[in-house]
Amino acid sequence: MDKILSYWIETTRDTNYPQLESDIDVDVAIVGGGITGLTTAYLLSKGGVKLAVIDANRIAKGTSGHTTAKITSQHSLKYAKTIKSFGEEKALQYAQANEAAIDMVEEIVKENNIDCDFKRVPAYVFTQEEDYIKKLENETSAAKSLKLPAEYTDRLELPFSIKGAVKFSDQAQFHPRKYLLALASIIKEKGSHIFENTRIVDVQEGDPHILVSDGGKLIRASSVVQATRYPFFDTPGLYFSRLYPERSYLIGMHIDGSLPEGMFINAESPTRTLRMHTSDNDSLLLIGGENHKTGHGDDLHKHYENVMDFANRNFTIIDAPYKWSAQDYTAMDEIPIIGSMTSGKNSIYVATGYEKWGMSNGTAAAMIISDLILHGESPWEQVYSPSRFTPVASAKNFIMENADVAKNYITGKLNTPDNEIDIGRGEAVITEVDGNKVGMYRDTDGKRHIVSTTCTHIGCELKWNSAELSWDCPCHGSRFTYTGDIIEGPALENIKPNETSI
């Protein structure tokens, strides 16, 4: 289990869509080819819209290629607090949007005969702590009041004891890349464009909007959808202070035995999420958790070890051939931000902040945005509205996260440089070269790779990620390889000096 391998990526073909090589005109430009972008493209192309999906890398290899792929409206303990913060009407919109998203995935699978291991199963949030029983009971009542298929139980046939659980019936799971690659083929068949290895680096608002690619080519589009997780095009100050990134870890293992049918997550910390995936005669147990803010913590290998310890304590493991980690964003008020971020008919849309529940929320986002583009309204637009004002629900996270951004911006700059540059193979250090603060990683062949540790987004100081061998930004989650290339945004430029290696 040494290599980082996503089971979803390892068990599907590579894609090979072209780069954008000339200027084009479309009705809608969708930036980002994960579940949000591809589902939006599918729904719009069904409605006859001429569109392009543009991805900076290969499609379905972002967080959608690294998920646990539970499709559920059960988002841990969500509904009691959403009713409290947003009121019944908006909590109902959230519940209905996510239930409708499960139905939508099923409808798409059936309509197009997509072989993606889609299966209806129950979802459970359980606790092993007495203190949480009351919270689970409250969550059950809140979910029931919103007509969600919830019931309380204190019995589960798991290999460890539990104190109680909330069950949601009729939820679902699938193989996300089998599903998304099939959607991409359908989108192409309907005559739309898909471009890979094409990063959008600027959007000039207008009629039409003009998107600029990193290769200097232009896309003119009446509407733009930012399906990039963190929006790279910001209304000043709107998103940078409203979202924070969190990483999480998964291990795929073969075990002697199985789990009972269903998908499981605990209510307490550290998070433990579990489900079986059966595909092509292979049956794999996925176990994950260990959420932490991106760019925080020292030895990040520890998170894989902790998941493995939990697995070893509770299962007989035959082998564990897959492990991977990824990140997602959470909005300060813990409801995704989906909808139009500009005024006027031909808008720029955004969909982000899924709090690691983007299989359903990303599908709901596609339904909302395609409805807004095609019909001008959606039944769920209010709860997700980018222009909502929720000072009470946001306050605690807002103060904590923005103090953290300020701290990483300032202390990063003021740190006393570490002049110890004689580092071992496979290690990294932040040091000073010619008076400039740099990050240095020495690879297993002994070659040293030196990059600037200032994030090209808005200048926070990067931290070393020892598990993924990357430089990660604690402020808004941009990540760079040890040679300086962007892995994921919102940064749009590599860190320098890219090519300096000793």
Ligand SMILES: Cc1cc2nc3c(=O)[nH]c(=O)nc-3n(C[C@H](O)[C@H](O)[C@H](O)COP(=O)(O)OP(=O)(O)OC[C@H]3O[C@@H](n4cnc5c(N)ncnc54)[C@H](O)[C@@H]3O)c2cc1C
């Ligand atoms: C470990 C983990 C487990 C999870 N498990 C679950 C689960 O069980 N159920 C669930 O519902 N959710 C889960 N989630 C959350 C879910 O996977 C995500 O919310 C969802 O995949 C996000 O989809 P997306 O399409 O918005 O983003 P992505 O899939 O990340 O797609 C965004 C795309 O945008 C592209 N892009 C970014 N910037 C640019 C640019 N400037 N130009 C062009 N392209 C760009 C990227 O290359 C990427 O391909 C999990 C998340 C994590 C981290």
Ligand code: FES
């Ligand atoms: S991602 Fe915003 S400063 Fe790095």
